[in-house]
Amino acid sequence: MSSVVTDLKPLFGESLHEPLYIAGPCSAESREQLLAAARGIAEAGVEILRAGVWKPRTKPGSFEGIGSQALEWLREAKQELGLRVITEVATPEHLELALKADIDGVWIGARTTTNPFAMQQIADALRGVDTTVIVKNPVIPDVDLWVGAIERVYNSDVRRLAAVHRGFGTHQTTPYRNAPHWSVPIELHRRIPAMPILSDPSHIGGNRTLVAQLSQQALDLGFSGLMIECHPAPERALSDAQQQITPAVLKELLATLALRRTPAGKDALSDYRLHIDTIDSRIIELLAERMDVARAIGDYKRKHDMAVVQHDRYNELLLAAEAKAEVMSISKQFIHQIFSAIHEESVRQQLEVREEEKKK
Numbered sequence: 001m002s003s004v005v006t007d008l009k010p011l012f013g014e015s016l017h018e019p020l021y022i023a024g025p026c027s028a029e030s031r032e033q034l035l036a037a038a039r040g041i042a043e044a045g046v047e048i049l050r051a052g053v054w055k056p057r058t059k060p061g062s063f064e065g066i067g068s069q070a071l072e073w074l075r076e077a078k079q080e081l082g083l084r085v086i087t088e089v090a091t092p093e094h095l096e097l098a099l100k101a102d103i104d105g106v107w108i109g110a111r112t113t114t115n116p117f118a119m120q121q122i123a124d125a126l127r128g129v130d131t132t133v134i135v136k137n138p139v140i141p142d143v144d145l146w147v148g149a150i151e152r153v154y155n156s157d158v159r160r161l162a163a164v165h166r167g168f169g170t171h172q173t174t175p176y177r178n179a180p181h182w183s184v185p186i187e188l189h190r191r192i193p194a195m196p197i198l199s200d201p202s203h204i205g206g207n208r209t210l211v212a213q214l215s216q217q218a219l220d221l222g223f224s225g226l227m228i229e230c231h232p233a234p235e236r237a238l239s240d241a242q243q244q245i246t247p248a249v250l251k252e253l254l255a256t257l258a259l260r261r262t263p264a265g266k267d268a269l270s271d272y273r274l275h276i277d278t279i280d281s282r283i284i285e286l287l288a289e290r291m292d293v294a295r296a297i298g299d300y301k302r303k304h305d306m307a308v309v310q311h312d313r314y315n316e317l318l319l320a321a322e323a324k325a326e327v328m329s330i331s332k333q334f335i336h337q338i339f340s341a342i343h344e345e346s347v348r349q350q351l352e353v354r355e356e357e358k359k360k
């Protein structure tokens, strides 16, 4: 499938260093906070400052951003430090105000990408504007929706285009705030190979302890860069306090990340490995989903006074898996081993549910 998105230009009008790093606070909160963040990220070697000015919040009554006044602080950071500055726009009015304030680029947030009407309105307002547009993934793991949003912007003649992978909303229990579903951005890359894709470990992890490992994983998977939330005093942040890191931690992180010597797509072996890594991530995600269901079953059995292990059911499950394995040319013995291990873990999880209930 060949993409309509082809003749792209460098982001921000000139080539920046690779990998491309974007950092800055979730929200601009005050002039002092924003300038401290800007100085901190510049000191860490980052060339692009992000800060939300209008914040889409899940819960009403949360801090919804300072609004257009904060654009002046971004302009000041740009003048003082020579940084490129970007903010989130969700409406044509936001875009107009951001462009008036001499912003170098805008990002479209996950909630906006999810809505084709909103995307079309922003795309229409972008016609004839030479700026950088970064499209975050939609809230749901639907690559077509993401591609559609990007194509709307591209069809308005925007050529400085990138995507940001920030993970996907999920009801499952995962260690992450937003499930990574790595196969989705990898599929996006396959569909639009010309476009840089960055990863946002802050919104995926939702917790600063996960930022380093998610950043390394993204670079290992061949992403073009990272967007990281960075705040001078994260614990006092007015939004996303748990996931932001200090400029000092950012500097240390960027210094310790290992860069791939052979970027994705440069040779067949690295492509195969990329594919394997994605499949492995999916296997783990699926296993976690299975364990969630197992725990729900555990709860049901406890309430109905049933034994944890139902031998007939286990036998049926093993036979079905073995039969399927045979059709797909993988060894029955191998599948037997895997499913015994999976079943063992399910039983352990169900026993754990009982123990937890007893403690209550």
Ligand code: PEP
Residues within 6 Å of the ligand: 026, 052, 056, 108, 109, 110, 111, 136, 166, 203
């Ligand atoms: C953000 O970048 O602060 C933000 C709101 O992101 P997302 O749209 O990914 O939730």
Ligand code: MN
Residues within 6 Å of the ligand: 026, 027, 229, 239, 240
């Ligand atoms: Mn945020």
